[in-house]
Amino acid sequence: MSTLAEQRAGTAPAALTPRLRLVLVVLLAAQFMLAVDFSILNVALPVIGTGLGFPLARLQWIGTAFALCAAGFTLLFGRIADLFGRRRLFLGGLVVLGAASLAGGLAQTPAVLLTARVFQGLATAAVTPAGLSLLTTSFPEGPLRQKALGLNGALMSAGFTTGAILGGLLTDLLSWRWAFFVNVPVAVAVLFVAPAVIAESRPAVRPRLDMPGAVTVTLGLLAVVLGLTQAGEHGWGSPAALLPLAAGVVLLIAFQAIERRVAEPLVPLGVLGRRTVAWGNVAGLIAFVTETSLVFLLTLYLQEVLGFSPLAAGLSFGVLGIGTVVGGALAPRVIGRTSPTTALVAGGTVQAVFTAALLFLGTGHGSLGLLLAATFAGGVGNMLVIVGFMVTATSGLADHEQGLATGLATMTQQIGITLGTPVMSAVATAAMAGTDVLAGLKTAIAVNAALVVLGTLTSAVFLRRRAR
Incomplete structure (x- = not known):
């Protein structure tokens, strides 16, 4: 397979070999599993709350216990991977993830479940940056790496929607516990194959830990x-x-x-000071915060207001998944014909309009048509923003700065995903008057739409100025 030494010597393959295809499948399977893990419990939260005795106001702790660790430790584990080996941290994180998922599925008390979520978050903080580093160091600079990163981004986005659908299916047909158990065979399969096909990767000169x-x-x-x-x-x-x-x-x-x-700083501020990197990552952060948290809000709406089963709620998000696929196919054409900034502004505008449309949701099943149309169109807009963000945040940099730029974009994605649900859950819970769940959800949806508008305005003002 391709190694760092081969790339420096110019002997890295110019096309995907069978071995590189296997490397790609293994790493993408792990990243897809992590993306699914972010959303798979959203649909199951009300059922878990009933089964283990979580009141509605404390349901967000199931997500927050995970989010605290997944967001808080990403930079630290990314640096540890550089120090002690990316493959080593990747494999170790998968072991912890599999064990924590098994413990979560077997939990009989809230304390055990929350402990499992903490370790799932720590494992995610380790596996995500290590896996991306292995992806970039296993493929040579150029079209192969771009293809690998493109597939990684597409699968991460698809994983969030798949998690919502899969969570509904497993919860309704089997039990919410299978939302945890499903990770175990995937982690075991990756652990079985990865050591044989992925070489260890670390810098030639070991950096100091800041x-x-x-x-x-x-x-x-x-x-x-x-x-x-x-x-x-x-x-x-x-x-x-x-x-x-x-x-x-x-x-x-x-x-x-x-x-x-x-x-030797953890994050060199010179790169962060570049307009494209700074404001591109702001746009990406808002995109991930808003769309992933909207799935949580609409899950509560479908189950708590409309009385949908977990299966029906999960299947409802299939329309959002189709929207992200359409947006992913449309984004490169928009960027090619116009610019990444145009994709950011146009996508943000579409997402904001259709998120705001959800404020007209009511208590009857007649609102389902509005929800499906708005989530489809919002998914298209959100994917335009995400692709525009990745292109913007990694452009205009020297080759030796590309790894850092990609790492910052990944951190932005990770923090946005993990912060979104706690933020919107906090807004919704604070706004709920007694048992008026819908009023609280609409307040959170309004805040969500306002955040999208803010991200769109910052892109229009600061990135268009750069273009001129």
């Missing part, structure tokens, strides 16, 4: 996610929410100061 930066950014992200979650339970003005949020902001400011001084 421990002060790693600690501050990890604790800062953990504090921010915790504060957002507490806002949903205790109110946005409560000390339980404000103290973690304030601590998170202080820690992230400290992280920025540290990165300016250390010789």
Whole structure:
């Protein structure tokens, strides 16, 4: 297979060999499983709450326990992969993921389930950056790598929708426990094949671990996610929410100061200062925060307001999946004929309009037609933004900066996915008046649409200025 040494020597293959195809299948299977894992429990949350005794206001902790670790430890584990080997961390993370999924499926108490979710989050924080690094180092720079990264992005997006559908099927036909168990055979299969086809990958010169930066950014992200979650339970003005949020902001400011001084920073600020990288990642963050959290909100709407079964709710998101496929096919044409910024602005506008249309949802089944049409069109718009974000955030950089740019884009994706549900859950819970679930959901949908508008405006203002 292709190794770093082969690439430096110019002997890397110019076409996909059978061995490289197997490498691609193994890595994409792992990444697809992780994407499914983000959304597979959304549809099952009400059933899990009933089965294990979670009240509605605390259901978000099933997602937040996962999100805290998946978002907070991504940068740290990415650096650990550079230090001790990407394949080693990739395989170790899969072992933890399989064991935690088995424990979650067997859980009989909320404490055991939440513990399993914590370890699933830690495993995701390890496997995602390690897997992407293995993908980029296994394929030579150029068309092969671009194809691999394109397939990775498409499967990640498809995985979120597949998770919602699969979660509904498993919960309705078998049990919510299979939403955990399904990870186990996939993890075992990847662990069986990966050691034989994927070579170890680490830099020729081992970098130093920026421990002060790693600690501050990890604790800062953990504090921010915790504060957002507490806002949903205790109110946005409560000390339980404000103290973690304030601590998170202080820690992230400290992280920025540290990165300016250390010789080998965790995240070089010079690259972050580029307009395309900075504002491209802002657009990507908002795209992932809004669309993934919208699935959670609409899951609650379908089950708690319309009374749908988990299976029916999951199948309803198949229309959103079709929309993302259409958007993924349309995006390269839009970018080729116009520009990445046009894709960002046009996609954001479409997503904002059709997210706002969901404010007209009612308590009758007649609203289902509106929901399906809006999620389809919103999915098309969201995928235009995601592809535009990936192109924008990795363009205009030297070859030796491409790995960092791709890593930052992956971190943006990871944080956006993990933060979205806790943020919107906190907004919806805080806005619920007594048992008026629909009022709380509409408030969160309005905030969701406003965030999309904000992302679209920042792209239009700051990225078009760059184009001129």
